[in-house]
Amino acid sequence: MKQQQFTCQLMDWHKRENERILPWKGEQDPYKIWLSEVILQQTRAEQGLPYYQAFIQKYPTIEDLAQAPDSEVFKLWEGLGYYSRCKNLLHTARYIVNELGGKFPVAYEAILSLKGIGPYTAAAISAFAYNLPHAVVDGNVFRVLARCFGIYAPVDATESRKIFTALANGLLDKEQPALYNQAIMDFGATICKPVNPLCSQCPQQNLCEAYLNGTINELPVKEKKMAKKMRWFTYFIFTVDDKTLVHQRIAKDIWQNLYEFYLVETDANSNWDNEKINEYLQNQFSIKDFYIKYISPFLSQQLTHQTIKAQFISVQLPHIPPMLQHYEWMNKQQMEQLAFPKIINEYRQSESFPAMLF
DNA sequence: AAGTCGGGGGG
DNA sequence: CCCCCAGACTT
Missing domain, CATH: 3.90.79.10 (Nucleoside Triphosphate Pyrophosphohydrolase)
Structure with a gap:
């Protein structure tokens, strides 16, 4: 079965060859997971890293963040972009502290309902903090799955999300969701890169449709091109x-x-x-x-x-x-x-x- | 379903 | 210069 082989080869790569080190890896505090995931939305890990460290140092707990004045938090976010993330971060911190007694929600649907948390971030928190079986679907996952399974559905179309999400959840190692999610994102970021992927050292060579068909440069498909x-x-x-x-x-x-x-x-x-x-x-x-x-x-x-x-x-x-x-x-x-x-x-x-x- | 929201890094 | 990045919200 190709799907099991993919997962097996991915986990094997993760355990033996993945050398990516980031401070939120292995973290289980939902507050810190949440903070890192929001910072990393549409943001490279290297770019978000110093912001994550600054936030953790200044606001070690969600109570610290909830009590901080808006201007102070925005100043800390300055330069990171997508400032609605910061606004929603503060709103949700205060909501959890004031309405939920400071207890971060545990159920996926409850997490998803929070402001600033969409399908990706809800899955990430569920898996990393609570080890619940939800597969993340981010830019890395779209790319890896499109290539390995030869999916030409445009990744920026709303309808395609269902296809990729279903496939991602089918591939998920349900015994260790946190490890699996970490693995596929690290794999996408370091091996199956957007341009010049390292196919020569890729553990999925034997099953990757794009590699076997020579269509690496065609996948993933994007259709929207916004005018400037x-x-x-x-x-x-x-x-x-x-x-x-x-x-x-x-x-x-x-x-x-x-x-x-x-x-x-x-x-x-x-x-x-x-x-x-x-x-x-x-x-x-x-x-x-x-x-x-x-x-x-x-x-x-x-x-x-x-x-x-x-x-x-x-x-x-x-x-x-x-x-x-x-x-x-x-x-x-x-x-x-x-x-x-x-x-x-x-x-x-x-x-x-x-x-x-x- | 389409538009909008930043800034940095790499080819 | 163009594309992409651990996406989500609004209309």
């Missing part, structure tokens, strides 16, 4: 004495809950010269008495589905204009507590080393 948008951000950095205007992003858009400066988004690369800035400040805020300290060129940041071009215009004001009073004005020390998008931090860093300016 270009967005032009002009940030006004308004300062009055030692205070700077900041604003928390609340709209349904990128970087929700993070902070930024005063933003003007335009359709195209509009040229903000002195004259246009004068006109804008007078018309919008009735500001006349100001000093333009610096106009930066556009910095660029690539996101998955959009390219951000951001420009920074530093404007010193004699006093806080009435029309900008409802914004937050913070000094340097206060600003250090806030989480900013990467492109803003890049500018802020260059700002503190004027010699390095572009």
Whole structure:
């Protein structure tokens, strides 16, 4: 039976050749498992590793996390991306502490119902923390199964999930679900890699459809290709004495809950010269008495589905204009507590080393 | 079912 | 430059 052979060869590889070491491997505390899995959603292990360690050190228990202020947790998450994960993490920590007496749910369905926990993370926690027989289906598993079993169903189609999940659960070693799940993900990450997989040293050579048919580069199949948008951000950095205007992003858009400066988004690369800035400040805020300290060129940041071009215009004001009073004005020390998008931090860093300016 | 949400690393 | 990553949520 091919399925049993796959599992047998996978477990054998795991026990004898898998040398991948990560701090959450073998962990059984559901809180730590949960934290690591959320951090690792759509994130490479190497990228998430320092964040995991920082979170565990600062919040050793779920009670510690639940009691922490939002801003502090977002600051710790800063730079990791997909910030709704952080919001849901806090929400669920507080829910478990306040409504469930701090006891992490044990049943798969109960775990799945928590905010920020989907099918993958629920299976991972069930298996790693409680050794329950649920197979994880992540990007690694999609790829490994598509190749080994020659599955051409597109992995990014909702309907295909059922096929892969059913197959994954059929392959699961039900005597040791935690070990099996760890094995298949490590295998996908180190041997059956997305590009240039190490087929020459692969333990599944004898049964891998893609390898035997020479179709490794065709699998897995993806069908969606998202168009990229270009967005032009002009940030006004308004300062009055030692205070700077900041604003928390609340709209349904990128970087929700993070902070930024005063933003003007335009359709195209509009040229903000002195004259246009004068006109804008007078018309919008009735500001006349100001000093333009610096106009930066556009910095660029690539996101998955959009390219951000951001420009920074530093404007010193004699006093806080009435029309900008409802914004937050913070000094340097206060600003250090806030989480900013990467492109803003890049500018802020260059700002503190004027010699390095572009 | 399709769109949206970041940032880093590798080819 | 493009693709992918220990996915989940919203519409």
